[in-house]
Amino acid sequence: MNRKKALCLHFGFIILLLIKEIHGQPNYYRTAASGRWNVISTWQHATNINGPWNPATTFPTATNSDTIIIRNGHLVRNIANVTVDQVFIEAGGTLRLCSAAMTFANGPGTDILVDGTLMDSSSTNTVFNTGARWRLGSYGTYIKTSGSSAVVWRDNYEGGISNIPATANWRIQKTGTQNPSVATVGGMHYPNLFIENFTTSMYTPAVAGYFQGSSDYPRIKGNFDVGGSGTGTVTFTVDVTHPTRIPVEGNFIVRNGNILRLWGNGFDIRGNITVDGTVLYDHDHGRIFELSGSNNQTISGNGIFKIWNLRINKTSASNTVTLLRPLTVDNQLEFVNGKIVSSASNKLIFNVYASHTGATSSSHVVGPVQKVGNAAFEFPVGKNNIFRPIAIMDSTAFVWFEDFGTGCSTGTEANGFSSPNGTWTVTNTGPNETMANVWYVSAEEQIGTGRCGEGCGGNNNRTLHLSTHPLMFGDLGASYFESSSTTCSFLGWCAITNKRVESPTINLTGYSNITLSFDYIEFGEGSNDNATLWYFNGTSWILLEDLPKTNCCGGVCNGSLQGGFVRYHVSLPASANNNPNVRIGFNWTNNGNGTGTDPSFAVDNILLTADAFTAEFFRANPSVAVGAPLSPGIDSVNSCEYWILDRDYGNASKTVRLSWGSGSCPTPNLPLLLVARWDGTNWVSQGNGGTTGSPTSGTILSFGPVSSFSPFSIGHGGTPLPVVMGPVHVECSNSQSPTLTWTTWSEMNSHYFDVQCSRDLLAWTPVGQVEAAGFSNAPRTYSFAFESFSNEEWYARLAQVDFNGETTFYGPWALNCPDSGSHNPSLTPNPGRGAFLITLQAGSYSPLYLELRDLQGRLIHSQSLSCKEDFCTIPVNVDVPVGLYSVSVLQGGAYLFTTKWVNLGY
Numbered sequence: 011m012n013r014k015k016a017l018c019l020h021f022g023f024i025i026l027l028l029i030k031e032i033h034g035q036p037n038y039y040r041t042a043a044s045g046r047w048n049v050i051s052t053w054q055h056a057t058n059i060n061g062p063w064n065p066a067t068t069f070p071t072a073t074n075s076d077t078i079i080i081r082n083g084h085l086v087r088n089i090a091n092v093t094v095d096q097v098f099i100e101a102g103g104t105l106r107l108c109s110a111a112m113t114f115a116n117g118p119g120t121d122i123l124v125d126g127t128l129m130d131s132s133s134t135n136t137v138f139n140t141g142a143r144w145r146l147g148s149y150g151t152y153i154k155t156s157g158s159s160a161v162v163w164r165d166n167y168e169g170g171i172s173n174i175p176a177t178a179n180w181r182i183q184k185t186g187t188q189n190p191s192v193a194t195v196g197g198m199h200y201p202n203l204f205i206e207n208f209t210t211s212m213y214t215p216a217v218a219g220y221f222q223g224s225s226d227y228p229r230i231k232g233n234f235d236v237g238g239s240g241t242g243t244v245t246f247t248v249d250v251t252h253p254t255r256i257p258v259e260g261n262f263i264v265r266n267g268n269i270l271r272l273w274g275n276g277f278d279i280r281g282n283i284t285v286d287g288t289v290l291y292d293h294d295h296g297r298i299f300e301l302s303g304s305n306n307q308t309i310s311g312n313g314i315f316k317i318w319n320l321r322i323n324k325t326s327a328s329n330t331v332t333l334l335r336p337l338t339v340d341n342q343l344e345f346v347n348g349k350i351v352s353s354a355s356n357k358l359i360f361n362v363y364a365s366h367t368g369a370t371s372s373s374h375v376v377g378p379v380q381k382v383g384n385a386a387f388e389f390p391v392g393k394n395n396i397f398r399p400i401a402i403m404d405s406t407a408f409v410w411f412e413d414f415g416t417g418c419s420t421g422t423e424a425n426g427f428s429s430p431n432g433t434w435t436v437t438n439t440g441p442n443e444t445m446a447n448v449w450y451v452s453a454e455e456q457i458g459t460g461r462c463g464e465g466c467g468g469n470n471n472r473t474l475h476l477s478t479h480p481l482m483f484g485d486l487g488a489s490y491f492e493s494s495s496t497t498c499s500f501l502g503w504c505a506i507t508n509k510r511v512e513s514p515t516i517n518l519t520g521y522s523n524i525t526l527s528f529d530y531i532e533f534g535e536g537s538n539d540n541a542t543l544w545y546f547n548g549t550s551w552i553l554l555e556d557l558p559k560t561n562c563c564g565g566v567c568n569g570s571l572q573g574g575f576v577r578y579h580v581s582l583p584a585s586a587n588n589n590p591n592v593r594i595g596f597n598w599t600n601n602g603n604g605t606g607t608d609p610s611f612a613v614d615n616i617l618l619t620a621d622a623f624t625a626e627f628f629r630a631n632p633s634v635a636v637g638a639p640l641s642p643g644i645d646s647v648n649s650c651e652y653w654i655l656d657r658d659y660g661n662a663s664k665t666v667r668l669s670w671g672s673g674s675c676p677t678p679n680l681p682l683l684l685v686a687r688w689d690g691t692n693w694v695s696q697g698n699g700g701t702t703g704s705p706t707s708g709t710i711l712s713f714g715p716v717s718s719f720s721p722f723s724i725g726h727g728g729t730p731l732p733v734v735m736g737p738v739h740v741e742c743s744n745s746q747s748p749t750l751t752w753t754t755w756s757e758m759n760s761h762y763f764d765v766q767c768s769r770d771l772l773a774w775t776p777v778g779q780v781e782a783a784g785f786s787n788a789p790r791t792y793s794f795a796f797e798s799f800s801n802e803e804w805y806a807r808l809a810q811v812d813f814n815g816e817t818t819f820y821g822p823w824a825l826n827c828p829d830s831g832s833h834n835p836s837l838t839p840n841p842g843r844g845a846f847l848i849t850l851q852a853g854s855y856s857p858l859y860l861e862l863r864d865l866q867g868r869l870i871h872s873q874s875l876s877c878k879e880d881f882c883t884i885p886v887n888v889d890v891p892v893g894l895y896s897v898s899v900l901q902g903g904a905y906l907f908t909t910k911w912v913n914l915g916y
Contacts, residue, residue: 039070040079041103047088070094072115080105080126088112088132095142099126101149107132116141120168124150131155133188136162143168146178146201153181157218160193171199176231176259181206181238184213191218194250195226202232202260205268206240213244220247221274227252234258234277237265237287249273255300264289264313272297273561276319285311291318291340292558301331301348310334324348327372327395333357338382339364340579345373345390352377361579362527362619366390371397378626378654382525382619384408384662389625391653396673398627400653400722402664404715409524410516410618414451414474418466421485424449424474424511432514434474439597440508443498445479447490447600447610449511455487455531455573455612462563463488463531463573463609474511475612476541476598488531488573488612492539494604506602510544510551512595513616521620522587523659526580526594530613531560531573539600541611545582548591555580562609573609582618621660623719627653632688632723641692643864643891644684644725650675652723663715665699668724671707678705679726681734681756684893685712686725693725697893700788713894714841714912727864733757733782733810735820735896738908741793748825750806751793755894755910757786764809765794768822774807782810796825824906837897841912848875848884848899850906859900862888862911870895888913 038056040063045052053066059077070078072095080086082102089108095117099105103126111134114121121138122128125147130136135158138144145168146152154160164171174180178201182190185208192215207213221228227250236246250256251274261281264270268287276298283299291297297318301307304325309315312335320339322331323346332351338359345368352358358375360366362383369375369390374397381387381402388401412431425436436449455475458464465487475488482491482503493505518524532541543555557578562571586592598611628635632652640647651674655666668685670678685696697713710724738752750765760782766774777797783790796806807821835850848860858875871888890913898908 036076037070037074038077038079039066039075041081041084041086042066044083044085045087046090047086047092048090052086072113072117079103082126093139095121097122099124099128099150101125101147103127104129107136110134111137113137113139114142114144114166115139116143120145123147124152127151127153129153129155130158130163131185133158135159138162138166142166145169146174148175148177149179151179151181153183154190154192155183155185155188157188157191160191161196164193164196164198171197172229174199174201174231176201178202178232179204182219183207183240184209184215184242184244189213189215189219192221192228194221194228195223197226198228200228200230200232200234202235203230204235204238205244205246206238207242207244208240209242211242213242215244215246220249221256222247222249224251227254227256230256230258230260233260233263233281235261235263235265236270237263237268240268243267243269243287245269245271247271247273248277251275254278255296255298264311266313271558272318276300278302279307280305282307283309283311285309285313285315285335288314288316290314290316290558292560297341304329307331308334309337316340318342319344322346322348322350322373324373330376333377338579339366340577342366343390345369347373349373349392350375350377352379354378357624360387362525362617363577363579369397369399371395374399378624380622380624380658382622384619384621384660384664387623388667389655391625391627393627393629396627396629396651396671398651398653398671399669400625400627400655401667401709402623402655403667403711404665408617409518409521409620410616412513412616413614414472416453416470416472418453418470419472420450420452420454420466421480422451424451427451429514431516434514435512437510437512437595438508439510440599441506442508443493443504443506443602445482445491445493445503445505446507446509447476447505447598448479448485449509449598450475450477450485452485454485455609457529457575457614458572460563461529461575463575463612471614473612473614474596476507476610479505488609490534490539490598490600490606490608490610492535492600492604492606493602495602496604498602504602505600507598507600510595510597512544512546513593515590516592516594516618517590518586518592518618518620519588519590521660523622524582524586524618524620526582526616526618527577528613528616529575529577530557530611531575531609532557532611533559533562533567533573533607533609534600534611535603535606538603539606539610540598542597542599543580544595544597545586546591546593546595547583547585548589551595552583554583554594567607567609569607573612575612575614619660621662622658623655623664624658625653625655627651632693632721636688636721637691637693639692640725641689641694641891643695643727643870643893644686644693645682645727647686647693647723647725648674648676652721655719655722657719663717665715666696666712666722667709668722669709670703670724674724678708678710678724680705680708681758682726683710684725684727685710686723687716687718688721688723689718690720693723695725695727695891695893696722697891699894714892716892727868733760733818733820735908738821738823740823740825747795747797749793749795750823750825751791752808752820753789753791753910754783754786755789757783757790759812759814760784760786761811761813763792763794764811764817766807766809767796767825768805768807776809784813823908824901835899835907837909837911840910844889844913845885845887846897846911848882848886850877850882850884850899857901858884858906860886861896861898861900862890863896863898864893875899 054063055066080103093113095115106129122144181204255278264287266286275296280303300321329348333356343366374392453470498504699711699713804825805822862871
């Protein structure tokens, strides 16, 4: 406590009293000891603020006293109705309002000033006469333990509740049978706010005891502390759907054993976040944690922190949010300004379906980022105010997926339902009465527009859901019957239900760190009518999660609104790793008390994935930080930046995309670019699968998926040809009209192609001209149709002419069209792994010669081929790095055909 401030307030109060002495004989009361308000021995009386103090002859009221002081160390309880004025609670003093009402009269100055503690435990509302006001000192404390109005304290604060000091304390405490009330709307401002429980059972406030509403929102000027110093635990709900997120100017704390359920739009937090308990999101509102302000922040704790949306919106790009614990985003991270700082042990993790927006040089992640699953994803990483993302581009197979197919098939029971994964079954897990509800698979509860449940129609996308018995109403979608003693006794409609629907066996051999994801809706009635998620480890069924209730489309579920599907993620236990006998199940229970609200439960798009990748950007010379040796085909790597991209678990191969921008060194020469990977000994080429952008900013893809992961950097090859030639072939509409078709993979300063013909490969005659692209990093295809030729053999070549007049020749190619029934040359397999087969017609094709060139046109491999039959398939083995190559077959100096070949490595 700041005693100076407390003394200043105390002396200020004394000065007010001395002024009053000038106008008349005052009566001062102060506590002599702890006790009841209306007991005389509790009080002392004086006519001068400095004493002498004598035992009181009556207890103080508004009519017999000018000031009333509750002293340090004294607790006064009010159990009889009384009207008072000019009450001052010293630091260390406590006034507890118990069973009776206290009325504050409107006197001069503040009518009750709290430097100590004011505890409102009264079931009767406190009354403030017109004009009467109260105030908390800088370190005063207000405690609410009762269900009486909290609004009266909001509306009668001196100068308005917005003036409440941020350093004061407001404690919502469960101490007995009453549930304390809170104030949400009406411009409510809190200082440090504590939600505490001092009973032996979990405190779960009803609507009046948690934050809710849409017309306004509470403001928290200090810390928000769920749990506080309570000896019990709290489940506190925030269901404020106002567009403005609840501001927390101080720290956000959820203590061990306590739960915060975020159903509303979310929080705007300016201080640090510590979660040692549990944070859950339940419904389908914004569910955003926004971190803002001009200070650096941290996120720490050892509890469960399920976060749907995260927004980084700091005042300055230099402001940071440092992770002192791993943090998982389930849906979206929005970067506005400021950076997230992560570390190897405290990663930022994007769950299976999570994404991000807005990453820039002023807002990104400094440190490692992990992506769960195998979907395409750009890692929002950077350092030193440089945003330099790396991406995995393609998706590979997931471990297991169940979407129950399409087609309405209403009334199809889940027990015995056969899917491509196997057969689903239903097991009784408790009492089931004659009209117990039933698990179905149909489109009676499909995911419709806006992810709202709807009946058959549309895409008829089937789901697994819980509905009524066939002898009652049948398959109504996620709509259950909750019988009561009346319906059961008189109508025989007894519907107590305890059933678990169980998946086919899932073989997870070879997989570890498995994440389960699905879309679902659920309501019911608390734990009485409830869905739970179960896991079978091959020996026994284990409760995995008591799934949170979800909201309905258009508002809170009321039995008539459609359920809103929510995506959910959970990690399977370690016993699932390499386990061939895993199953998952969903259990539904309803207790037959006649109370409950639709929807029951529905689930779809169940996905198991076992892949995860972690990436981090480094602003350093990779030749120094990682290693310098270069494999053949790489002349250099970027000298100031590189990435780590690791496959943490799983076996997916991914195409990798790197980026460059301002500060990259050297400035990329696009035709020379390639993706380089450190294999532990050398930088090796992963090829060039395409580039975007310009020398100042752009991206490059590896050529095909990468199966090994390690440091990556942008590499450069040798001096490029002005045109990197792709496939070239001759097409014949008939034997007299050949067409030459060619593809370029890249062009630099290319003006036009001069098409030339020859009969002897010595004298060449121009026959036409085709305009070139000039500059291009994307494949472009050209063609030229020749006039009729005699049956004698002709050849064609291309003279590529630059804008500066320099000429480069490509070819020649034989123009003779094959006879009917002949075979065009081919190369298979493509892509391949260090080997391929050349298939071609024999005859004049022997002897043959093979050339393999890289993207820069450099000859990487060559060899003679032999074909002595009429039709040949020739095996070729090449030891070259992973990448994209041009393969040509020549005869007598002329190209018979040229094609692209992708080498995936051995």
